[in-house]
Amino acid sequence: MKLKIDSRPHIRAVLNDFLELNLLDETTWLAGGAIRDALNGNYEVSDYDMFFSNKLSSERVALCLEDDYGFECVFKCPNGELTTFKKDGVKIQLVTKLYYDNMENVIDTFDITACRHITDGKIIVTKYSSIRDTFKKRINLHVIHYPSATMKRIQKYIQKGFVLTNSAVETYIDHIYTSGAVGDVLDKRFYID
Numbered sequence: 001m002k003l004k005i006d007s008r009p010h011i012r013a014v015l016n017d018f019l020e021l022n023l024l025d026e027t028t029w030l031a032g033g034a035i036r037d038a039l040n041g042n043y044e045v046s047d048y049d050m051f052f053s054n055k056l057s058s059e060r061v062a063l064c065l066e067d068d069y070g071f072e073c074v075f076k077c078p079n080g081e082l083t084t085f086k087k088d089g090v091k092i093q094l095v096t097k098l099y100y101d102n103m104e105n106v107i108d109t110f111d112i113t114a115c116r117h118i119t120d121g122k123i124i125v126t127k128y129s130s131i132r133d134t135f136k137k138r139i140n141l142h143v144i145h146y147p148s149a150t151m152k153r154i155q156k157y158i159q160k161g162f163v164l165t166n167s168a169v170e171t172y173i174d175h176i177y178t179s180g181a182v183g184d185v186l187d188k189r190f191y192i193d
Contacts, residue, residue: 001131003124011124014038017090018048021069023061024121027053031106035117035124039134048092051106051118058083058096065092111150112157113140137162141171 005012012019015030015038024030032049052058062083065071071085071092081097100106103125107116114137116130133140139162144150150172154164 001126001128003126005119005122005124008124010041011035011038014041014043014045015119018045018092019121021064023050023064024119025057026120027057028061029103029106029118029120031103031118032110032115035119035126036114036134039117039131046090048090050092050094052094052096052099053101054099055096058094058099062094109143109145111141111144111146112153113142114138114157114162116142139164139168141168144172144175147172147176 005015015034018030018034029051030048031051034045034048037045050058050061052061062073062085065085066073069087071087071090073083074086075082075084077083079097081095083094083096085092085094098109103118103120107118107125107127107130110116113127113130114133117124117126117134119125129140132138137160139154139157141150154168154172158164
């Protein structure tokens, strides 16, 4: 599902300060909670997660944040998977564990359906179930790559007023059980918040 960002003035209003940085294009995307909050009309967005199609794009954004906009790099993952910049209470995270061919591939890796939103600054790519769960404030799960991180995100969402569905509990337990039953080692990393 694709939504034109200019046809959604409430979304543009919430994300306007970020969009004016001109960091987004066909290789550089904003995804997750910031768009979820914009859809819900939360005007207090201060945490932005960016994803990329290639390393050059992520390096360009990092330089731009520091040199052009005065953001400070406050964390750099030793494995090169995540870099966090902050300025005036605004946090921008560059997620570089993987690079993606397109926006759909990014949101297909997200665990909580209410976060499966991404934009290049012109369109928002999302799923109907993601919009439904965002507006109804429900926690459903899409995929689980990092069970420990997913559990922490579930806790964070509950604190934001989201309700954990029975389906999400079953999906989580099934994932843990199936991984254990076939002998897969569960990845206990917290990866990203």
